[in-house]
Amino acid sequence: MGAITLNPIGILHCGLKSRDATPRNYDVSQHRGTIEIYPQFRAALQGICKGDTIVVLFWLDRADRTVLQVHPRGDTSRPKRGVFSTRSPVRPNPIAVSELLVEKIEDTVLSVKGVDILDNTPVIDIKSSIVSGRRKQQPG
Amino acid sequence: MGAITLNPIGILHCGLKSRDATPRNYDVSQHRGTIEIYPQFRAALQGICKGDTIVVLFWLDRADRTVLQVHPRGDTSRPKRGVFSTRSPVRPNPIAVSELLVEKIEDTVLSVKGVDILDNTPVIDIKSSIVSGRRKQQPG
Numbered sequence: 001m002g003a004i005t006l007n008p009i010g011i012l013h014c015g016l017k018s019r020d021a022t023p024r025n026y027d028v029s030q031h032r033g034t035i036e037i038y039p040q041f042r043a044a045l046q047g048i049c050k051g052d053t054i055v056v057l058f059w060l061d062r063a064d065r066t067v068l069q070v071h072p073r074g075d076t077s078r079p080k081r082g083v084f085s086t087r088s089p090v091r092p093n094p095i096a097v098s099e100l101l102v103e104k105i106e107d108t109v110l111s112v113k114g115v116d117i118l119d120n121t122p123v124i125d126i127k128s129s130i131v132s133g134r135r136k137q138q139p140g
Numbered sequence: 141m142g143a144i145t146l147n148p149i150g151i152l153h154c155g156l157k158s159r160d161a162t163p164r165n166y167d168v169s170q171h172r173g174t175i176e177i178y179p180q181f182r183a184a185l186q187g188i189c190k191g192d193t194i195v196v197l198f199w200l201d202r203a204d205r206t207v208l209q210v211h212p213r214g215d216t217s218r219p220k221r222g223v224f225s226t227r228s229p230v231r232p233n234p235i236a237v238s239e240l241l242v243e244k245i246e247d248t249v250l251s252v253k254g255v256d257i258l259d260n261t262p263v264i265d266i267k268s269s270i271v272s273g274r275r276k277q278q279p280g
Contacts, residue, residue: 004199004264006144006233027270037224041232044208047225054224057197057235059144068184084177084194084266085187092181093146093264095197097237124144124233126224130167 008059008122009044010037010108014115023116024073025087026098031115035123037108045108048126052102054110057125058117063094096121099129148199148262149184150177150248154255163256164213165227166238171255175263177248185248188266192242194250197265198257203234236261239269 014033016022023029035056037045048054067090069080083091096117104111154173156162163169175196177185188194207230209220223231236257244251 004146004148004201004262006146008144009232025270041208041224044222044224044231046209047221052225055237057233057237061144068181069186081187082184084181084184085192085268087267087270091184091265091267092149093197095235095265097195097197097267122144125231125235127227127231127237128225130165130227 006059006124008038008124009041009126010035010123012058012115012117012119012121012123014117014119016115016118019118022118026100026114026116029114029116032103032111032113033115033119035110035112037110037123039108042108045105045110048102048105048110050102050104053099053129054102054112055127055129056098056100056112056123058096058098059122059124060089060094060096060117061122062118063089063091065092065094068092095124146199146264148178148264149181149266150175150263152198152255152257152259152261152263154257154259156255156258159258162258166240166254166256169254169256172243172251172253173255173259175250175252177250177263179248182248185245185250188242188245188250190242190244193239193269194242194252195267195269196238196240196252196263198236198238199262199264200229200234200236200257201262202258203229203231205232205234208232235264
C-alpha cells in the first residue's frame with residue numbers, strides 16, 4: 001500500500017507553547033484547552049456529552065519523523081530505545097493519543113482537561129473511550 | 141494546515157476476513173495475529189518485550205470516510221450518533237487504536253493477542269501503553 005492522506009478535522013488551542021512546559025502524558029496533566037472542530041464535521045460530534053472521556057488523536061506537526069531511537073524522556077543517562085517502545089512524540093508517523101475529559105461543549109468547540117499537546121496542533125480524530133466514564137488520572 | 145501524508149510501518153496478518161467476524165473492540169477479543177514491521181523500522185522496535193501491552197494504530201483502508209453519523213454497532217433500532225462519539229471504523233480519518241498483548245517477537249514480527257482488526261490492514265504506529273502491564277480485558 002502506498003502513501004495515506006489525512007485531512008485535519010480541527011485544531012487544539014491551549015497554553016502549552018513549548019515541549020519543556022508540556023506534561024509528558026495526559027494522565028499527569030491538569031491543563032485545559034479547547035478543541036475547535038471544523039464546521040463541516042459538526043454532525044460527527046453529536047452524542048459527545050459534558051463529563052465524557054474522549055480519545056483524541058493529534059498530528060504532531062513539529063515532531064522529527066526521521067529518528068527511530070531516543071533516550072526515554074530525553075534522559076541521556078538512560079540507554080536509547082526504539083520509539084515504538086515509548087510514547088515519545090518522535091516517530092515515523094507522529095500521531096499522539098490522549099484521553100481528555102470534556103468539560104463543556106459549545107457548538108463545534110469542546111473544552112477539555114488533561115491536555116499534554118502543544119498549542120495549535122492539528123486534530124485528526126475523536127472516538128469514545130473504551131474505559132467510558134473512568135478517567136485514568138493521578139490523584140490531586 | 142493542508143493534507144498530511146503517512147506511510148505504513150507494517151501490516152497485520154490475522155484470521156479476520158470480514159467485519160461480521162471481527163470483535164467490536166480489542167478488550168473483548170481473544171484473536172491472535174502477527175504484525176509484520178517493515179525492515180527499515182527494525183531499530184524502532186528495540187525495547188518491546190514479550191508480555192508488554194502495546195498501543196497499535198491501524199489505517200482502516202476499507203472504511204467509508206464520507207459518513208459522519210452511524211447507528212451504534214449497526215443496530216438500526218438505535219438512533220444515529222456522530223462518529224466521533226463512537227468507535228465505529230467509519231470516520232473521516234479511519235484510524236483504529238488497539239491495545240494488544242505481545243506474546244512473541246521474532247526479528248520484525250510481533251505475535252499479538254486481542255486483535256479486532258481485519259486481515260491485511262496497514263499499521264501506522266506502535267507506542268507503549270500508559271497502563272503498562274495492566275491488560276484491560278474481559279474475564280474468561
